[in-house]
Amino acid sequence: MTDPVAVFDGHNDFLLRLLRDPDNRETTWTSDTGQGHLDLPRMRAGGFAGGFFAVYVSSPVAHDDAEFDRIMKNPPYALPLPDPIGQDQALPVAMAMVGHLMWMERTGHLSICRSTADIRAAMAAGRIAAVLHMEGAEAIGPDLDALHVWHAAGLRSLGPVWSRPTVFGHGVPFAFPSSPDTGDGLTDRGKDLVRECNALKIMIDLSHLNEKGFDDVAAISDAPLVATHSNAHAICPSSRNLTDRQLAMIRDSDGMVGLNFAVGFLDPEGRGDGFDGWDPILRHFDHLIEQLGEDRVGLGSDFDGATVPVALQDAAGLPRLIAALRAHGYDAALIEKLAHRNWLALLERSWGG
Incomplete structure (x- = not known):
């Protein structure tokens, strides 16, 4: 049997799983419990080499998870x-999550990477190459002092917002069908955050940012847009997806988009209850490659943070996705x-090596 194709992934929420069950983190990390999408055995089986x-700090919600799922499916x-x-x-929540990531590094199976050289070295050594990312910048604060602390701890990627407002800008709501043009752009503090980053x-990271905020980042930033x-959006008109103008x-x-596996952002009808086969994923890949070129598209799974297609199931299913791409003619x-x-x-272009 040949080794699976190595995958470097644009987004996962595995740290949130560890945060919610810290007493069992050893089992969650090193054993295939059949829960969630990621753990070390399934990463190895699927070729998941890093990402x-x-x-991410969860919002208190006015409805339970079952109600949220019901809404997203209808x-x-x-x-x-x-x-x-x-x-x-x-x-405190963000600090606890980074603590879990640093513990994962201490197990010897993962390296926190601060450069592309670090990523390549970890992948060559068979360790999971982890980039510390912040999804929503609430843990930083408006004076930006904490940004430098987080950078020293290894932060190399940041989304100014999740799908809620911050002192920096406004996220898109979960809405279908909907344009991503849903509110105001970056605040003055948000513009300062972009410059300091x-x-x-x-x-x-532009995911979750509304259209006016996207445009503000594009006008200010001297880095590739990601x-x-x-x-x-042309395939699935969710507020979370990108219009052809944005693409x-x-x-x-010379930026990049990682394709999200969340079914509600893939399905043309916006259904969040899954679909059979690979067609919606392939349609998004085709469109993104047509709009961006084949050098600016990758994977952005949202593993452990979304409902993914049944055909994929979890990280161990990545070879099935690769086989579907091959059968599609890639x-x-x-x-x-x-x-x-x-x-x-992309990271070499963004980080300078």
């Missing part, structure tokens, strides 16, 4: 943005670009 590990829907979260609430070579886990701006900046060189080479090249 962006998100620090479009049309338009959920209101959750209330903002203060730095005092976000910081540029100075520190922290990659800025959406780590977003799809094509053209990403292309012109050759070996393009598949390797989509699987990991494009992400490494």
